[in-house]
Amino acid sequence: MIYKIISKNEFKRFIDALVRSNSSFGPRLVDTDSRGEAVYQFQPVSSVDEIAFDYTRTTSSAKHFFLPFREELSRFHFHDGDWDQSVSYEANPVVIIGLRACDISALNILDDVLLNGHFPSAYYLAKRKNTFVIGMDHLPLPDCFCKSMNHHTVPTGFNLFCSDIGDEYYLAINSSKAFNFLREFETRDPQYDENCRLAERRKLISSSFRTEIDVTGLPAILDIEFDSPVWKKWGDKCLSCGTCAMVCPTCYCYSVEESFAPDLNSSTRQKRLYSCNLVDFAAVAGGHNFRPKNGDRLKYRYYHQHRGFAENANQQICVGCNRCGRACLAGINPKDVINDLRQEKDTCMTSVSSSPRRS
Amino acid sequence: MNQQGLRFEKLKIASFDFTCCEGCQLQLANRESTLADFLRLLDIRNFREISSERHDDYDIALIEGSISRSDEVPRLQAIRRQAKVLVAFGTCACFGGVNSLKNRVSSEAAVREVYGEMKVETMPVRRVSEVVKVDLSIPGCPVAKEEVERIIVSLVTGAQVALPKYPVCVECKAALNTCLFELGEICLGPITRAGCHAVCTTGKTPCLGCRGPAEEINMEAFLHLVRERGLSLGDLQEKLAFYNSFEAFTP
Numbered sequence: 001m002i003y004k005i006i007s008k009n010e011f012k013r014f015i016d017a018l019v020r021s022n023s024s025f026g027p028r029l030v031d032t033d034s035r036g037e038a039v040y041q042f043q044p045v046s047s048v049d050e051i052a053f054d055y056t057r058t059t060s061s062a063k064h065f066f067l068p069f070r071e072e073l074s075r076f077h078f079h080d081g082d083w084d085q086s087v088s089y090e091a092n093p094v095v096i097i098g099l100r101a102c103d104i105s106a107l108n109i110l111d112d113v114l115l116n117g118h119f120p121s122a123y124y125l126a127k128r129k130n131t132f133v134i135g136m137d138h139l140p141l142p143d144c145f146c147k148s149m150n151h152h153t154v155p156t157g158f159n160l161f162c163s164d165i166g167d168e169y170y171l172a173i174n175s176s177k178a179f180n181f182l183r184e185f186e187t188r189d190p191q192y193d194e195n196c197r198l199a200e201r202r203k204l205i206s207s208s209f210r211t212e213i214d215v216t217g218l219p220a221i222l223d224i225e226f227d228s229p230v231w232k233k234w235g236d237k238c239l240s241c242g243t244c245a246m247v248c249p250t251c252y253c254y255s256v257e258e259s260f261a262p263d264l265n266s267s268t269r270q271k272r273l274y275s276c277n278l279v280d281f282a283a284v285a286g287g288h289n290f291r292p293k294n295g296d297r298l299k300y301r302y303y304h305q306h307r308g309f310a311e312n313a314n315q316q317i318c319v320g321c322n323r324c325g326r327a328c329l330a331g332i333n334p335k336d337v338i339n340d341l342r343q344e345k346d347t348c349m350t351s352v353s354s355s356p357r358r359s
Numbered sequence: 360m361n362q363q364g365l366r367f368e369k370l371k372i373a374s375f376d377f378t379c380c381e382g383c384q385l386q387l388a389n390r391e392s393t394l395a396d397f398l399r400l401l402d403i404r405n406f407r408e409i410s411s412e413r414h415d416d417y418d419i420a421l422i423e424g425s426i427s428r429s430d431e432v433p434r435l436q437a438i439r440r441q442a443k444v445l446v447a448f449g450t451c452a453c454f455g456g457v458n459s460l461k462n463r464v465s466s467e468a469a470v471r472e473v474y475g476e477m478k479v480e481t482m483p484v485r486r487v488s489e490v491v492k493v494d495l496s497i498p499g500c501p502v503a504k505e506e507v508e509r510i511i512v513s514l515v516t517g518a519q520v521a522l523p524k525y526p527v528c529v530e531c532k533a534a535l536n537t538c539l540f541e542l543g544e545i546c547l548g549p550i551t552r553a554g555c556h557a558v559c560t561t562g563k564t565p566c567l568g569c570r571g572p573a574e575e576i577n578m579e580a581f582l583h584l585v586r587e588r589g590l591s592l593g594d595l596q597e598k599l600a601f602y603n604s605f606e607a608f609t610p
Contacts, residue, residue, distance in 0.1 A: 030535075034543030041535050060535050069533035078362055239549045239577050239584075242525055246532035260512045262396040264362050273533075278525040279574045294577065327532075329540055329549060329584050 002173040004187040005194050011162070011169050014185045015134075016048035018095055022132070025065065026097035027055035042096065051097060056141055061249030061323055062096055062103055064273075066110065066127045069246070073123070073256070073269045091126040097134045102144075102319040104135050104158050105151035106249030109319070113252060113312045123271075132177065135161035137201070140209050145335060146320035148213040152205060165197040211322075213335050214342065215306070219314065221345050222307040226299075230340045235295020237330040238277060244301065244324035244332070245275030250317040251301075253281075276301045302337060360400075360515075367515050373405035373417035374448070375438060377431050378458050378484065379424030382501045383449030384408050390504040397508055400515050415441060419514070421448040422493075425458045426485045439491040444514070447487045450500040450569045450602050457500070458484045459603035486603075495520060499555060500569035500602065506554050523553040524574040527566050531557035539565050545590050547598055550576040550605070571604040578608045 006014070018024065024045050029052050031039040040055040042062050074087045099107075107128070114124040135158040146152045154161070159178040162169040170190060173179050190198070245251035255274040260267045274281060277297045282290035291297045308314040318334060325333025360367040374384050388394065388409060404414040420442035426435060439445055450456040461469045462483045470479045487493055497507060506522070513520045523529075527548035531538075534557050539546035546565035548557070552573045559566055585595050599605040 031537040031542065033537070033541040039537050039541065043535075059537065060532065064533075081364060083363065236577075237580050237583075239528075239580050240525070240573075240575070241528035241549045243528050243532055243538075246529060259509060260516055260518075262393045262400065262508055262512055264360060264367065264400075264512070264516070275525075275529070278529065280524045327538065329538070330580050331587075 002179060003190050004171045004173060004182065005165075005168050005190050006171055006182075006185065006187045007168050010186050012048050014182065015051065015097060017184070018132075018181065019045050019047060019051075019097070022095045023092060024095040024097065025062075026051040027058055028052055029055075042098075045097070053098065053136070055098065057321075057323070057326075059323070059327060060247045061106065061321065062099055063106070063110075063249050063251075065094060065096060065131060066107065066124055067114075067252055067254075067273060069273050071123060071271045073271050076267045076269075078265055078267075089122045089126040091130045093130045093132070094127075095132045095134070097136075099133055099135045099158070100138055100146075100321070101135065101154040101161075102146040102149075102151045102321045103249055104133060104154045104161075105146075105319045106321070107133070108154070108157040109250050109312070109315070109317050110252060111157070112315070113317075117312065133158040133160075137161070137163045137205060139205060141322075142210045143322045143325065143333075143335075144209065144320065145211045145213050145322060147206065147209045148211075148215055149316065149318055149320035151319040152209070153202070163198055163201055165194060165201055168194070170194060170198045170201075211335060213320075213338050215316070215338070218316070218338065219307045221341055222303055225341050225344055228341060228344050230337070230344050231295040231299040232293075233295075233340070234332055234337055235293060235298045237332055238294040238298050239330050240277050240279050240294055240297065241329070242275035242278045243327045243329070245277060246273065247323040247327045248305075249319060249321060249323070250305070251275065253304075276304065298332070302334075306334070306338065365516075369400060369402040370511065370514055371402045371404055371416065371418045372421065373403070373414075373419070373438075373442075374408070374421040375405070375423065375434075376407075377422065377424030377435065377452070377487075378427040379449065379451045379456070381408065381423065383423045383451075383499070384421070386501045386504045386507065390508065393508060397511065400511055417441060418443045419446065420444070421446045422452050422487050423448045425451040425455045426487065426490050427458060427461070427481055427483075429480065429482060432490055435487070435490055444494045445487075445491065447493045447496045447498075449502050450498050450571075450604065452487045453496045453498045453604070454571055454606070455484050455486045455603035456569075457602060460600075462603075463600075484603075496522075498522075498552065498570040498604070503555055525553055526573040526576070527551045527553045527555065527557050527560065527570075529553055530555070531560045533557075534561045536560055536563075539563070540584070540588065543590075545585055545595050545598055547605075549584075550578065550581050550608075565598070567598055567601045568604045569602050571602075572608060576608070 025042045026045040027040045028043040029038055030041045033039055040058045042058050045051050074085050077084045114121045159175040161172040253274050254271050256271050258269045305318040306316050308316050403410055404417040420438045447453045451458055466481050510520050530553050531548055544565045547568040548560055548566040551566050551568040552570040
């Protein structure tokens with residue numbers, strides 16, 4: 001990693017040059033909600049002025065740049081009683097500006113699952129490698145809980161990360177591409193004073209969290225609470241609309257569909273992001289559904305997020321961005337669900353016999 | 360039509376309109392890029408919007424519209440006797456549709472309002488399935504041609520025909536729309552069957568549920584959501600009743 005200091009004005013010149021010559025996306029104001037709060041999304045940008053550097057949060061994560069909501073996996077051509085399959089992994093280079101530490105952590109988690117697992121995805125790899133990621137730090141929002149998940153800072157997974165130290169950004173340069181781009185712009189090496197300001201900034205961010213979730217031992221608690229009434233309680237509220245998984249930066253579950261073209265001479269295999277909360281997620285041939293209840297489906301989403309599955313070494317995949325909690329119309333959010341589970345475990349501890357005495 | 364050693368037959372199809380605007384049938388002639396290929400899958404036996412030829416030897420009958428006149432009943436029953444597969448085509452056929460608004464008043468009052476003193480024979484609007492057995496429903500106001508295309512291809516190739524079971528929210532989130540509830544509106548997206556690519560909500564118009572309820576919707580949670588946000592229950596009733604598609608769930 002190389003560290004540099006850049007003035008905010010010079011940084012804007014750099015971003016402007018970057019977005020003018022590349023297909024770029026950044027946070028943009030898209031709406032004002034009924035409470036008067038600004039709504040942002042990662043949207044295409046063609047000049048620096050379109051980017052809302054002071055954005056609070058985007059409703060949806062940046063996941064779909066790497067895992068599109070719908071993606072063609074392959075195409076089949078039929079001819080003379082035979083067929084060909086064509087597969088295209090190509091991805092155009094893209095610049096994404098303004099990802100938060102938790103969003104980049106989410107990409108690192110997806111890397112673990114989709115690149116370092118048993119079945120690496122060439123589709124994901126092509127997009128990940130061809131995306132220039134510029135991270136920017138921010139002061140946590142009242143409901144951010146990434147610190148509880150230890151994702152409020154991120155050491156890797158980006159090309160460039162900018163920490164706001166007043167009139168300047170403290171740049172962490174993590175790729176030769178970023179280093180070479182920046183050579184055209186005025187930067188300097190950090191001095192003692194800027195290092196101090198970075199430390200201060202880090203400390204301020206770390207001490208500004210207002211939402212904390214106790215996740216110690218959570219995987220074990222989830223194992224113990226498999227049959228907890230908490231799942232029915234929250235499941236009864238669930239609309240099974242899949243919104244949580246759609247906006248989540250790490251939910252990667254999908255379905256695959258194959259369909260003929262209307263001329264019957266070709267067909268495609270398409271992958272679609274799906275959600276374990278959707279009613280037919282666990283439906284199989286013969287009309288059986290392994291998870292017919294809302295509570296069961298919700299439980300599995302929490303298991304995947306907070307207990308982890310074998311395919312990513314039983315690591316939790318939640319980064320604490322709370323996009324699911326904000327977007328859920330039924331008011332289901334990780335903080336309340338996990339606290340409920342903890343309380344459930346506490347009550348069960350007081351209701352059983354005391355621990356064996358020391359002999 | 361041969362493909363991979365399989366022989367596919369064209370579908371002998373007919374399309375009929377009842378009480379409707381014929382907009383769903385018109386969709387069949389839409390989506391020009393694949394229209395020629397689409398029509399090649401069909402042996403059109405009866406379809407007045409695109410052909411003056413009339414034959415009665417069809418296997419598949421698309422029924423557009425609801426049933427609101429006594430003479431429509433024997434006509435529909437005759438089609439049922441001929442068709443191997445009878446399709447309720449569009450929201451009016453599936454649920455009664457906008458026409459059902461008439462059922463809120465007496466038939467006499469409805470006729471007087473629209474036709475004045477002119478004598479018009481009418482009766483309360485019924486969905487097609489209240490009159491004859493329906494084999495397949497394709498909802499939508501209008502139907503989505505892309506979905507119709509997919510279903511027709513499935514019928515030709517003998518593949519399973521299925522509509523999305525989940526609600527519109529999935530497609531709305533994929534379009535990166537701001538949730539209309541966040542903008543203070545009541546939107547039926549969370550309880551309405553997807554497949555429309557969230558076309559209305561993408562245009563910032565709340566979903567009115569033209570595709571009917573998604574599978575196993577949680578109406579209680581949905582009502583709670585509307586109440587908790589202090590939104591108008593009257594507005595909700597109005598939306599739920601708009602296409603008559605939530606009749607079974609009306610609180």
